[in-house]
Amino acid sequence: MTLDPQNNHPRAETGDPGAGEGGARTAATVEGVDLQALAAREGTPLHVYSATAIRQRMASLQAALQGLDALVCYAVKANSNGAILRLLAEQGAGADIVSGGELWRALRAGIAPEKIVFSGVGKREDEIVQALDAGIARFNVESRAELDLLQRLAQARGTVARAAARINPDVDAHTHAKISTGKSENKFGVSIAEARSWFESAAQRPHVRLDGLHMHIGSQILQLAPIREALRRLARFWRELEGAGHRVASIDVGGGLGVRYRAGEQAPAATAYVAEIRAALAGYEGLLVLEPGRWLVAEAGLLLTRALLTKHGEQRDFLVVDAAMNDLLRPSLYDAWHDIVRLGDNGGREIVAYDVVGPVCETGDTFALARTLPRCEAGDLLAIAATGAYGASMASTYNSRPLAAEVLVDDGRHVVVRRRQTLQEMVAGERSPGEWQWT
Structure with missing residues (x-):
């Protein structure tokens, strides 16, 4: 997986034009960061964002606006991670907010109030x-x-x-x-x-x-x-x-x-x-x-997920992965398409049409229907592309699944910009019966 310099779209490195439907691939990287090693270190599901891709998008828009009295106010709802907001603030962006929480996030990231519209x-x-x-x-x-x-x-x-x-x-x-x-x-x-x-x-x-x-x-x-x-x-x-x-x-x-x-x-x-x-x-x-919003960050992101198992049904084959609709809601909410790539050596693997699904107990927890991929096995790493917008920002803890970690990569380096939520953090606001005070 690498970043296509033509359109900043995360996709797999390959010499085969047909590899999008399962051809052999080389090592998967984004900005020189090995995704297999990153997933092994930080776990999955894992949101990964390219800082360079975001900077390039912002720079191209600013270049097009040259000569105009213009202000780019990033739509915070697309991805409200503080690192993304600070990165865009450093490029001169303001913020388009739709809540008091987004205002707080924008100010916390260093966006000047005179660059914020509500x-x-x-x-x-x-x-x-x-x-x-x-x-x-x-x-x-x-x-x-x-x-x-x-x-x-x-x-x-x-x-x-x-x-x-x-x-x-x-x-x-x-x-x-x-x-x-x-x-x-x-x-x-x-x-x-x-x-x-x-x-x-x-x-x-x-x-x-x-x-x-x-x-x-x-x-x-x-x-x-x-x-x-x-x-x-x-x-x-x-x-x-x-x-x-x-x-x-x-x-x-x-x-x-x-x-x-x-x-x-x-x-x-x-x-x-x-x-x-x-x-x-x-x-x-x-x-x-x-x-x-979306235009600045969507194609700069991907979601890493591991195969849990494959399941052969009477009418279709299922690939069950550890990411779910609570990590990426768009396919369930909008029937949205996201490219999905199996990372690693695919040489000699047969091509299988999978329904790619998550473990959440909803039929709607489906990322793709009849998607052709190289045959997958438990433990295989996959990347769901273009998830930088409306991925983590729409996530939930449905089925008591902690929020996934988020990582920013930049020129061969990576940093965890949101650590994986623990079970204790997930229930931090709840009170046990021993703490209740009836009124």
């Missing part, structure tokens, strides 16, 4: 107060109720909150229904008509400076056409507001740019994406904010 449809009062006290850059407001709440809380604290209206441009992002956020039936944002009324009544909320626009139409977008249309509608509203005398100091175009999860998928390049932004918002002189 999104989300259900911000609690205490979270808003936490963000006001921290002095974050902007709230992306998603409802009139939230706008009024922000006014009340900012007034009580004698401050002025900066805000952007999140519009719902009613554009189909052509992605999975559960990660589509820009259609009129989705819970996110408000119509342009409602946002217009907010600007018209802005004087009624003196403790909220509404001078920004925001949109986000979905995640894992592989076509630029929906982005282009959403930008067109956003730009038209911006020009309308400016014409009516409403200053728009910030336009946040959201995130959602897709990545390559399987052969045949082609994710848009940063240059093409930014070219659409430049074209749609030509003449805009305020701050541009982008909120990439």
Whole structure:
């Protein structure tokens, strides 16, 4: 397993073009770190992230944005590990947060509050107060109720909150229904008509400076056409507001740019994406904010897992591995595809179509159906690719399975950035009957 320099996608080293379906492979490494040795030392399941891949993605986006007044706010929800946040902060990134916990993580990682924007449809009062006290850059407001709440809380604290209206441009992002956020039936944002009324009544909320626009139409977008249309509608509203005398100091175009999860998928390049932004918002002189998450970290990560056993069923063969849906939820939640590779010498091994499954007691604990791999045996090491986003960040302790360890690799070195959770740590917040105090 190595990092493909063309697209930063973790994949196996091989001289055989057909090796993705089970050809022979050489030693598996990421950034010079041997994955077999790493798994033997740190155990499995194990999340592994490439620092170089993340830096390269960030650098390519910054290069595409050159000449623009732009701020890249990494979507913390994609991967909230403190080491990843610090790495991106060192590259100049801010943060797009959706909770008080993510705000705490971003600040702890050294991200300046003036580089943090707060999104989300259900911000609690205490979270808003936490963000006001921290002095974050902007709230992306998603409802009139939230706008009024922000006014009340900012007034009580004698401050002025900066805000952007999140519009719902009613554009189909052509992605999975559960990660589509820009259609009129989705819970996110408000119509342009409602946002217009907010600007018209802005004087009624003196403790909220509404001078920004925001949109986000979905995640894992592989076509630029929906982005282009959403930008067109956003730009038209911006020009309308400016014409009516409403200053728009910030336009946040959201995130959602897709990545390559399987052969045949082609994710848009940063240059093409930014070219659409430049074209749609030509003449805009305020701050541009982008909120990439998945695009920055997904392909920089992989999940190492060991085969526990193979099981021959009446209709199919099962490969049971020690990773499960609690370690990587995307296949269960979205029927998402992730490439899976058996690491090691595959020479002479027959190719078998396996259902690759975990040990959790759910039929949905399935990583792949009828996936062709070299014949596997107990103890074999496999890598599930492109798990850097929405892998560890969506993990749980379902079935009382401790959270997996996370490792960062960088130029031949590795460091454990989250150690494997112990059983005692997993139950640390629970109280035994002897500790209960009934009220």
